[in-house]
Amino acid sequence: MNAQTMILFVDDDKEDCGILQDAFEDFNAQKHIHFEENGEKALEYVARCHTANALPCLIVLDLNMPRMNGTQTLKHLKLNENYKHIPVVIYSTSLNGIEKDECMRLGAYDYIMKPLTYQECIDTAKKLYELCLQFSGTTSQQ
Numbered sequence: 001m002n003a004q005t006m007i008l009f010v011d012d013d014k015e016d017c018g019i020l021q022d023a024f025e026d027f028n029a030q031k032h033i034h035f036e037e038n039g040e041k042a043l044e045y046v047a048r049c050h051t052a053n054a055l056p057c058l059i060v061l062d063l064n065m066p067r068m069n070g071t072q073t074l075k076h077l078k079l080n081e082n083y084k085h086i087p088v089v090i091y092s093t094s095l096n097g098i099e100k101d102e103c104m105r106l107g108a109y110d111y112i113m114k115p116l117t118y119q120e121c122i123d124t125a126k127k128l129y130e131l132c133l134q135f136s137g138t139t140s141q142q
């Protein structure tokens with residue numbers, strides 16, 4: 001896997017992950033996404049990636065997860081010198097202004113709503129992939 005164009009997607013909802021995986025497959029980019037189910041596992045994965053010198057170019061965090069939620073995970077990432085440069089997008093079912101403001105204050109790059117339709121999911125997957133390409137300096141699909 002080319003870590004330069006890899007997205008770490010963190011969400012405990014297996015159905016949401018499966019739908020997003022399908023959306024990435026629709027435009028042949030499934031090799032560019034890795035899934036973890038909570039913040040603790042995400043931080044462990046990022047640590048392994050750091051050891052291998054292969055950090056993801058983008059991290060997408062669901063807000064409501066067990067063990068360590070998205071806000072807590074965001075704090076940990078942004079306080080770590082090795083990871084604070086990685087852009088983080090918050091991915092949530094609600095557009096709570098207070099939550100959004102808090103996440104942006106903590107260093108989130110963006111806060112997006114979970115899609116309601118499959119077409120919106122494909123559009124979201126493409127947006128995330130384009131952000132990944134932008135952050136990695138890549139101009140075309142690998």
